[in-house]
Amino acid sequence: MVLEKLGRSLDNVIRKIRRLPQVDKDAINALIQDLQRALLSADVKVELVFEMTENIKKEAMNTKLQKARRKDFIIKLIHDELIKILGGKPAPIRIKPGKKNVILLVGIQGSGKTTTVAKLAKYYLAKGFKVATVTSDTWRPGAYEQLVQLTEKIGVRCFGNPNEKNSIKIAVKETKKAILEGFDIIIVDTAGRHKEEKELMEEITKIEQSLKPNEVILVIDGTLGQQAYSQAEEFAKATNLGSIIITKLDGTAKGGGALSACAATGVGIRFIGIGEKIDEFEEFEPIKFVGTLLGVPDIEGLIQKVQEAEVMPDQETIKRLMHGKFTLEDLYEQLKSIKKVGKMKQILTMMGAGNIPDVLKDDMEKGLEKWEVVLNSMTQQEKENPKIIKKTRKRRISIGSGVEYSVINKMLDQYNQMKKFMKRFMQMRKKGGKGGPKLPPGFDQLFKQFGGL
Ligand SMILES: Nc1nc2c(ncn2[C@@H]2O[C@H](COP(=O)(O)OP(=O)(O)OP(=O)(O)O)[C@@H](O)[C@H]2O)c(=O)[nH]1
Ligand SMILES: [Mg+2]
Numbered sequence: 069m070v071l072e073k074l075g076r077s078l079d080n081v082i083r084k085i086r087r088l089p090q091v092d093k094d095a096i097n098a099l100i101q102d103l104q105r106a107l108l109s110a111d112v113k114v115e116l117v118f119e120m121t122e123n124i125k126k127e128a129m130n131t132k133l134q135k136a137r138r139k140d141f142i143i144k145l146i147h148d149e150l151i152k153i154l155g156g157k158p159a160p161i162r163i164k165p166g167k168k169n170v171i172l173l174v175g176i177q178g179s180g181k182t183t184t185v186a187k188l189a190k191y192y193l194a195k196g197f198k199v200a201t202v203t204s205d206t207w208r209p210g211a212y213e214q215l216v217q218l219t220e221k222i223g224v225r226c227f228g229n230p231n232e233k234n235s236i237k238i239a240v241k242e243t244k245k246a247i248l249e250g251f252d253i254i255i256v257d258t259a260g261r262h263k264e265e266k267e268l269m270e271e272i273t274k275i276e277q278s279l280k281p282n283e284v285i286l287v288i289d290g291t292l293g294q295q296a297y298s299q300a301e302e303f304a305k306a307t308n309l310g311s312i313i314i315t316k317l318d319g320t321a322k323g324g325g326a327l328s329a330c331a332a333t334g335v336g337i338r339f340i341g342i343g344e345k346i347d348e349f350e351e352f353e354p355i356k357f358v359g360t361l362l363g364v365p366d367i368e369g370l371i372q373k374v375q376e377a378e379v380m381p382d383q384e385t386i387k388r389l390m391h392g393k394f395t396l397e398d399l400y401e402q403l404k405s406i407k408k409v410g411k412m413k414q415i416l417t418m419m420g421a422g423n424i425p426d427v428l429k430d431d432m433e434k435g436l437e438k439w440e441v442v443l444n445s446m447t448q449q450e451k452e453n454p455k456i457i458k459k460t461r462k463r464r465i466s467i468g469s470g471v472e473y474s475v476i477n478k479m480l481d482q483y484n485q486m487k488k489f490m491k492r493f494m495q496m497r498k499k500g501g502k503g504g505p506k507l508p509p510g511f512d513q514l515f516k517q518f519g520g521l
Pocket of ligand 2: 181182183205208211257258260
């Protein structure tokens with residue numbers, strides 16, 4: 069596994085969360101410390117680690133959720149934040165089937181370019197492309213032979229001219245030859261050593277300008293850790309970088325540093341090298357990668373569960389709803405969370421919406437933005453006891469919020485209808501439940517808990 073140590077520590081963090089009897093403040097603080105330790109020892113930049121853990125802490129402390137889903141919610145938070153720092157946005161795929169595609173690989177000496185040319189060639193070969201490679205490295209002794217040797221193993225042609233000293237000429241001429249011979253993906257290797265770095269950058273810029281590749285990929289050595297950032301920046305200045313390949317992620321303790329540094333450049337990571345052998349190479353998919361690191365393979369399923377939980381009102385609100393004591397704000401918050409997941413109808417049905425007047429169902433999903441503005445213009449007292457909102461108050465709220473009278477009236481009307489509905493609902497339940505709306509399983513339990521039945 070890539071980043072084995074980090075993976076192990078993160079896996080432990082997740083197991084710890086799952087074992088907790090309840091996720092309270094202390095548990096969250098302890099979890100944050102474990103996370104910080106794990107990421108810092110994987111060489112992730114201190115500022116990034118603190119920013120990430122601060123986000124998790126804030127969300128975890130401030131989001132009200134049912135007890136049963138809190139753990140999943142926190143795991144999802146960690147997952148999302150890790151994707152941000154370790155994966156960044158996925159790199160776009162610029163290779164087009166049926167077209168001629170030229171890929172230029174650049175990078176500092178020893179980063180693994182030549183090895184990666186062969187790995188990429190094998191990857192695209194398996195996808196059915198006609199792949200050829202070109203070597204334009206005139207600096208490294210035996211560079212041509214090295215690539216010939218590597219590509220021979222996978223039956224891929226290698227174009228080049230060991231007698232030519234001008235790398236730009238080689239790159240352009242040999243690529244043209246390969247295109248004329250009918251190859252549709254041509255992967256071009258470049259030099260990594262030079263008299264000095266400035267000249268290397270100039271040479272690479274010139275090759276890019278003359279060759280006009282579809283994509284320039286930077287190959288970076290993963291053992292560099294955080295230093296990968298300045299290297300990526302430098303290459304991004306010299307060329308039009310499309311994506312990054314991080315090599316040698318097998319067994320390096322600094323992998324977290326390299327991944328986060330590259331993600332911070334905003335250039336997507338497309339592949340990772342995980343060994344010297346040609347097939348020790350993987351496509352990099354941030355979601356899958358972080359899922360594996362956390363030891364949560366079915367992260368999609370988990371996200372689904374959390375989203376469903378988000379539409380459930382928290383216990384406090386349910387308690388108030390059941391006693392007809394809910395405020396305008398309660399109603400608004402519930403409607404907002406339902407709208408977020410787009411499952412309005414479902415939740416209304418769950419709450420026994422058979423008896424809810426049609427007007428309530430239709431209008432809830434619209435106009436919620438206006439509700440927010442109106443609520444902001446109300447006093448706490450008004451929100452808690454909307455009965456007191458008469459003509460003068462309405463006028464003030466309307467002027468303060470810039471929202472028409474009719475909207476405010478409708479909002480109050482909806483609130484009253486909902487309140488009435490809840491009252492009726494409760495009375496029917498108390499009478500023995502007959503004739504009342506049917507409760508979904510989760511709600512049944514809550515009713516019992518709060519003495520509603
Ligand atoms: N462990 C490990 N080694 C790798 C990986 N990729 C490349 N290497 C090794 O890194 C060394 C340098 O690889 P090259 O492909 O020659 O690097 P280069 O960037 O072409 O180097 P120059 O041509 O000198 O600029 C070789 O010994 C490779 O076997 C990887 O993913 N994991
Ligand atoms: Mg090389």
